[in-house]
Amino acid sequence: MPAAVSAMSSIPTAQETRTVMLIVTNADVLVTMDAARREIPGGALVAEGPAIAWVGPTAELPEAYRRRMDDGSAQVLDMRGHVVIPGLVNTHHHMYQSLTRAVPAAQDAELFAWLNGLYLLWSHLTPEMIRVSTSTAMAELMLSGCTTTSDHLYLYPNGARLDDSIEAAARMGMRFHAARGSMSVGRAKGGLPPDSVVEDEAAILADSQRLIEQYHDDSRHAMLRIVLAPCSPFSVSRDLMRESAVLARHYGVSLHTHLAENDNDVAYSREAFGLTPAQYAEDLGWVGHDVWHAHCVKLDEEGIALFARTGTGVAHCPCSNMRLASGIAPVRAMRDAGVPVGLGVDGSASNDGAHMLGEVRQAMLLQRVGYGPAAMSAREALEIATLGGARVLNRDDIGALAPGMSADFVAFDMSAVGYAGAGHDPVAALVFCTPGKVATSVINGRVVVRAGELLTASLPQVLVRHRELARELFEAAR
C-alpha cells in the first residue's frame, strides 16, 4: 500500500464513522448536563452512528457493549486522566474576521468607530477568503472544545456566498448553523456601513430562500441548518427585518441579529425608530423561541421580561463586550428571569482569541465583576455553553450527554500543567484554570480531534494559505 494511502486510512470517512460504534471508557469524570446534571466518576459512553446509545459508569457497561470492545468491532477511547463534557455550542461568530485580527486602526475603538475602521477592508473579501477563514476559525473552535457553531456572514463582496462557509464546515466536520446575514441601509440612507458593501433587499430575500431550499436540514442530528440574519437595526430596514421573519417562519428556520450592543446602539434605535431595541424587536415580530439576539448588553428590565415571556434567546459574548468596552451584559438577571442564554466568541476582529472554553471562563469572571463573587459558578457557565447554547439555537438534540442525544463530546487531559493542583474538582478546574486545548473531540459520532490533533484538515496548510490571504486583503485595501 502506498504511504499516502496508509496514512489516510487512519482517518475514517464520514460514511465509515456513521456505522461504527464508539465506546468511551474510564473518564475521570463524565459531565452529562442531563436532567439530573449527573457527573459520573469513571464514566463511559456508547455512541452508535450519530447518536448516544448509553451513558453510565464504566463498571456498569452492559455486556453487549463489552463484547463489541473485545471482538474489536467498536472503536474504543480510553479516557483515563480526562474529563469528558458535552461539546460546547458557539452561538455567535463572524469567521471571515479571522483574516483581520488586531487591525491597528480598530484596536482601541468602540463599536461604531470599530466598524468604520474595518468595513473598507472587508469590502475586498473574496470567496476563497471566506472558505479559508471559515476553516481556520472552525479549527480554532474545535481545538477549544466547540462542536456546534453558528456563523453570521453579512458581507458578500466580489462573488462571495454563504455556500463558501457551508463548504468549509462540511470539510471540517463541524455541526453548523449558517446565518445568512445582510446589510441594505448604507450611508446614503442613514445607515452605518458604506454603500459599497450593502445589498439590494429583493436579492437578499431571494438568496435567503434559495439557501433554505438548498441546504436547510430540520431532522434530528442535522449537521447543517440555515438561519436568516439581517445584520443589525443600524444596517437594514424595518421592511427587511419583517420580510425575513415572514420567510423564516414559512420554512421553520431561526432568526438572528445584533441587538442593544452598547449605548450608541440604543441611542440609534431611539432616534431612528422611537423605540428601545427590545421594543423594536417586538414591533418587528423578532421575538420567540426561534429568535436569538447577539450581545443584549443594554437590554433593559422591560426587555428582559419580554425575552423571558417569549423564549427569545441571547448570545452572550463577554470577550467582545470587554474588547469594545460595550459593558457587562445582565446575564445573571436574564437567567433568573428565564431568558435562554448561550455563549458566543463573536467575530475575530472584536475578540481576537476565539477560544470557546476561554469564553466560558470569561463569562463566569465578567458576571462576578458586575454582580459579585456568587453571580456565576463554574458549573453554571458550563451549562450556559452547552444546554444554554442548544436552547438558543432551538435544538433539543445537543448540549447534553444522554441516550438519544447527538454524539458530540470533548475530552480535556487533566495532566496538563494548567490543571496541576486542581484534582479535587476537575470539572470546576476546566473553567477556573487557564483554558486548555481539547485532547479528543467527537462530532456526530465521528472523531475529529485525537491527541490534540485535528483529523479533518491539515491545519498547517490551512494556516499558510490563511496568512497569504490576510496579507492580500490588507494590500487590496491600501
Ligand SMILES: [Zn+2]
Ligand atoms: Zn457580532
